[in-house]
Amino acid sequence: MxxxxxxxxxxxxxxxxxxxxxxxxxxxxxxxxxxxxxxxxxxxxxxxxxxxxxxxxxxxxxxxxxxxxxxxxxxxxxxxxxxxxxxxxxxxxxxxFIDTHTHYPQSGIIAAYGYQLIEWLEKYAFPAEAEFIDKHYARTISRFFLSELLRNGTTTALIFGSVHKVSAEALFEEAEKLNMRIIGGKIMMDRNAPQYLLDTPETAYSDSKALIETWHNKRGRIRYAITPRFAATSSNEQLQTAQRLYHAYDDVYLQTHVSENQHEIAWVKRLFPSSKSYLNVYNDFGLVGPRSIFAHGIHLTDDEFKLLADKNAAIAFCPTSNLFLGSGLFNFNHACLASVRLTLGTDIGAGTSFSMLKTMAEAYKVVQLQSNFASASKKKAALTPFKAFYMTTLGAARALFLEDKIxxxxxxxxxxxxxxxxxxxxxxxxxxxxxxxxxxxxxxxxxxxxxxxxxxxxxxxxxxxxxxx
Ligand SMILES: [Zn+2]
Incomplete structure (x- = not known):
């Protein structure tokens, strides 16, 4: 039956x-x-x-x-x-389903072999993103990407564009045609990447501002996320412009990466020696707060988890990406104990599936790998199917402050x-x-x-x- x-x-x-x-x-x-x-x-x-x-x-x-x-x-x-x-x-x-971390310009490099985070960005992600200077191409990939989301049951996503303003425009125009509720933004990146992909603090500010004023709560079901790629690729001046935008507009989001890879963490420490931790780099620029979604957070400290919880910020746990790049195992139990808002993301194209069902499955395995079954008294919680479906539906909506809508x-x-x-x-x-x-x-x-x-x-x-x- x-x-x-x-x-x-x-x-x-x-x-x-x-x-x-x-x-x-x-x-x-x-x-x-x-x-x-x-x-x-x-x-x-x-x-x-x-x-x-x-x-x-x-x-x-x-x-x-x-x-x-x-x-x-x-x-x-x-x-x-x-x-x-x-x-x-x-x-x-x-x-x-709600996917809280993904990069549409990386659709074409999903399953690209052989590197960890920094080399993977240099070898695959940056060259792929360069093509999004062409709006026609960006529109074609946007259509493919959004239909892959929908084919997989994902009706809302928090999406990175490339550094190009037209990449966000193309994505928003295609989502508007579908009347799809998405949040997205153009990447801000003014250092430590190939010259052909750099913006400046001024253009990052003016392009992001123009996109917010055209799209955010204005057309379709689109909202805007200010999108510094990660601390290492933005100068102090650029992070200050991100801060200005984040605080200037109602309901705008902030999406970026944090504590994904040990080499990345050491690099950020060298670039921002006065900040107490990786997450504190963002906090020092006023970027940790409601509607800020940080991807990964694999190697966060107790203090960083507490800061996220205190500020009502969220973590997007991206298991297929974390396993694929060998970045590490997200500490789900620690995040739950700290009462951090927790969601799931595919992180296409380092992630290996558009499916949130597959993402839930890999999240379960990541949590299992860290569970201590040796002592019943110390047994850590597994990811229950209820919690996994919650993180992919109402939990994500709450983390995005959209629970009144989806x-x-x-x-x-x-x-x-x-x-x-x-x-x-x-x-x-x-x-x-x-x-x-x-x-x-x-x-x-x-x-x-x-x-x-x-x-x-x-x-x-x-x-x-x-x-x-
Ligand atoms: Zn990512």
């Missing part, structure tokens, strides 16, 4: 294939799962989530969630007929949700039939599923159709 509902309810297939992209259905049926709160590290945190095995989501005419509940309740309350409902019975509907399926939120197919592959289907609990089923998705399990993606209530395919 299918754990998500009756096979006899699978009546929507014909309706779905003919569903135009402009159509917002009145109701969507399937198993519904979403969080109300942080599940912590409990194995069965029932009060933190809602699950309707046979549920219906009601949408408003403009694609927001109007109501949610059991199919029986919703049908009687709204007098729904068969024609009102897009039927995904037998599948699991969850909020769209990350859950409560009434009033934007209708960004995805449909997971438990029968996407023979192995997944076989394993699902052996599961007994919701936790088992979420864990099977997280460990065994990938883009093949993303059966449908809805953006503001409209089903996305892949025009890139």
């Amino acid at each position: 299918n754990p998500y509902g009756s096979e006899s309810d699978l009546t929507g297939a014909a309706t779905l294939t003919s569903c135009p992209t402009s159509f917002i259905p009145k109701a969507v049926r399937g198993s519904l799962f979403f969080f109300l709160d942080d599940p912590g590290t409990d194995n069965d945190p029932v009060s933190s989530y809602r699950y309707y095995e046979d549920g219906i989501l009601i949408l408003t005419d403009d694609g927001h969630i109007a109501d949610i509940g059991s199919a029986t309740d919703m049908q009687s309350r709204y007098g729904l007929t068969h024609r009102d409902i897009i039927d995904h019975s037998g599948k699991l509907i969850v909020p769209g 990350g859950t399926l409560q009434p009033g939120k934007e209708g960004d949700f995805i449909v997971l197919n438990p029968d996407a592959t023979p192995l997944l289907s076989f394993r699902m039939k052996k599961t007994l609990t919701l936790a088992d089923r979420l864990f099977a998705f997280m460990m065994l599923a990938d883009d093949r399990a993303i059966n449908a993606v809805y953006l503001m209530g409209k089903r996305w159709q892949n025009s890139e395919a």
